[in-house]
Amino acid sequence: DQQVKQNSPSLSVQEGRISILNCDYTNSMFDYFLWYKKYPAEGPTFLISISSIKDKNEDGRFTVFLNKSAKHLSLHIVPSQPGDSAVYFCAASSGSSNYKLTFGKGTLLTVNP
Amino acid sequence: KAGVTQTPRYLIKTRGQQVTLSCSPISGHRSVSWYQQTPGQGLQFLFEYFSETQRNKGNFPGRFSGRQFSNSRSEMNVSTLELGDSALYLCASSPGLAGEQFFGPGTRLTVL
Numbered sequence: 001d002q003q004v005k006q007n008s009p010s011l012s013v014q015e016g017r018i019s020i021l022n023c024d025y026t027n028s029m030f031d032y033f034l035w036y037k038k039y040p041a042e043g044p045t046f047l048i049s050i051s052s053i054k055d056k057n058e059d060g061r062f063t064v065f066l067n068k069s070a071k072h073l074s075l076h077i078v079p080s081q082p083g084d085s086a087v088y089f090c091a092a093s094s095g096s097s098n099y100k101l102t103f104g105k106g107t108l109l110t111v112n113p
Numbered sequence: 114k115a116g117v118t119q120t121p122r123y124l125i126k127t128r129g130q131q132v133t134l135s136c137s138p139i140s141g142h143r144s145v146s147w148y149q150q151t152p153g154q155g156l157q158f159l160f161e162y163f164s165e166t167q168r169n170k171g172n173f174p175g176r177f178s179g180r181q182f183s184n185s186r187s188e189m190n191v192s193t194l195e196l197g198d199s200a201l202y203l204c205a206s207s208p209g210l211a212g213e214q215f216f217g218p219g220t221r222l223t224v225l
Contacts, residue, residue, distance in 0.1 A: 034213070036216075041218065042218055043117070043203050043205070043216030043217050043218050043219055044156075044203070044216045045216070046213055046214070046215065049213065089155075089156065091156075099144055099146055099161040099163070099168065099169055099207060099214070100146075100158050100161060100169040100171070101146075101148075101156075101158060101214065102158065103148075103155055103156035103157075104155065105155035106155065
């Protein structure tokens with residue numbers, strides 16, 4: 001049973017445009033959500049997070065939106081740059097197990113120059 | 114600060130053998146978590162240690178075990194290796210803030 005789902009295995013956008021990566025979850029106990037970026041042969045790198053008490057968090061070019069009623073979150077990257085090309089993972093945790101992250105299977109983002 | 118380091122980076126074993134992987138967290142981090150990444154299952158949580166105690170455990174068989182030392186360094190062990198254990202094993206450390214884990218580069222284990 002996959003509790004965190006990233007339904008788009010890949011996404012391709014033009015440099016300078018917006019990239020929107022989506023993530024759905026099923027476990028109502030999740031209250032903390034994170035996005036990680038992963039390049040080949042490297043470990044995931046933390047990008048941005050959001051607590052369930054918020055519906056938006058922004059950090060530079062990256063913004064995460066959370067819709068609790070729909071159990072949906074999204075990562076917006078504006079403007080997209082070729083260096084953003086990587087696999088993006090959505091992850092979630094619950095207050096009782098803050099250090100047990102449940103990951104989606106990732107979305108490969110390709111930003112074309 | 115140095116990042117999370119994992120050794121070895123690559124490992125080849127045969128079925129039935131056992132393997133030990135090592136992880137050194139970022140200095141000052143007391144929580145260490147282990148994850149398995151495979152093409153089919155994605156990233157899956159194995160276990161988490163804090164101050165030498167296992168605090169959280171994922172849904173893996175008892176062949177997968179771990180420990181943490183007083184200096185926060187951690188090891189994970191897989192006994193009686195199976196072909197399906199071939200994966201990238203990632204270690205992550207945390208300073209204690211909820212969910213913000215910092216990952217190492219991983220150990221690529223191949224079981225033949």
